[in-house]
Amino acid sequence: MIELTSQDGHHFSAYRADPTETPKGAVVVLQDYSGVSPHIQKEVDAFAARGYVAIAPSLFQRGQKTEAANAEEGVEIAKAVPVETALLDVQAAVDSVKSAGKVALVGYSWGGYIAYVSANNLNDVACAIGYYAAGLTDEHSEKRKIPTLLHFPEDDPATPLEGIKQFRATRPDVSAFSYPNAKDGFNFNTADNFDAESAERAKERTLFWISQFVEGQPPIALKNAGMYAQAKTEKKKKKNDDMGPPMD
Numbered sequence: 001m002i003e004l005t006s007q008d009g010h011h012f013s014a015y016r017a018d019p020t021e022t023p024k025g026a027v028v029v030l031q032d033y034s035g036v037s038p039h040i041q042k043e044v045d046a047f048a049a050r051g052y053v054a055i056a057p058s059l060f061q062r063g064q065k066t067e068a069a070n071a072e073e074g075v076e077i078a079k080a081v082p083v084e085t086a087l088l089d090v091q092a093a094v095d096s097v098k099s100a101g102k103v104a105l106v107g108y109s110w111g112g113y114i115a116y117v118s119a120n121n122l123n124d125v126a127c128a129i130g131y132y133a134a135g136l137t138d139e140h141s142e143k144r145k146i147p148t149l150l151h152f153p154e155d156d157p158a159t160p161l162e163g164i165k166q167f168r169a170t171r172p173d174v175s176a177f178s179y180p181n182a183k184d185g186f187n188f189n190t191a192d193n194f195d196a197e198s199a200e201r202a203k204e205r206t207l208f209w210i211s212q213f214v215e216g217q218p219p220i221a222l223k224n225a226g227m228y229a230q231a232k233t234e235k236k237k238k239k240n241d242d243m244g245p246p247m248d
Contacts, residue, residue: 004057004096006088012061014093015041017048025101025126025214028093029056030111030118032185033074035067036060039188040108050207052214053100057093059086059114078110086114091122102126102214106206109134109184112150120145127213129206132184134158136167144173149209151202153182177205 001013015036027047031040036058047054058066060074062081068074094103105128107115112133119128120142127147130136135158136150152164161178168176179186179198186195187202 002096004089004092006085006092008085008088010062010085010089012058012089012092013066014055014057014096015044016053016055016097017044018053019048019051021051023053023100024051025210026053026055026094026097026103027210027214028090028097028103028105029054030090030105030107030114031056031059032109032111033068033071033078035065035074035077037067039191042188043106043108047106052104052210053097055093055097057089059089059111062086062089074110083114083117087118087121090114090118094122094124098124102216104129104210104214106210107131107133108187112136116148116150119148127209129209131187131202132156132159134184144171147209147213148174149205150174150176151187151205152176152178153184153186153198154178154180155182156184158184175209177202 002016003011004014005011029040029044029047036056040056044054044056059081060066060068060077062085063077065077068077097103103125105115105118105125107113108131112130113136115128115130116133116136119125125146127149129149131151132153133150152159154161164176164178179195179202182195182198183193185191185193187199188194189199
């Protein structure tokens, strides 16, 4: 763990991992309701293993915690952390790794929501990715300023399918995928709701997104890659192209 300082003087810890080779860029991993847990640290390590400087800021320290005993406690801690101050901490994390290159935000649950909000409010962020961000289907404002990718579970009361459809219709500038039978937390292989197939498909899309907007590699053909990636290789062919990728 390292220590960071936000613009308002708040000191907080962050879990950081560095690649063994020259970095391709950086990834800021934003925690779920458990805090900077072993789950989140594993994600940080995985991004570092793929060649990115990766860091997970401890956003709960604004609420005098680093981890939560359970999701219920995590929700209460998150309520005590104003989004505005969480953004200051995410910006500090971005600033701490941007020397490695372009920076992606990848958030889970509460962190997925923070990643989405961060995308339009922070500096030096190349793209944002959110997994099962509860409450995000009610967020229909503001056109996205940077490429944004979202992963929604279809079997989660917090992200009802109808809400996902409405979100996608309202925000065609977001590439939003949904995963049948997947529940909240489907990405973590030690979680009760782990779904291997959905996790693998989401990971493929996430890594593709990062490779395009952090590394800046020439685009490759990937089914349902999303509006932003496809825009680099072809012009819109149909009016419906603006609606983003189809639901899975």
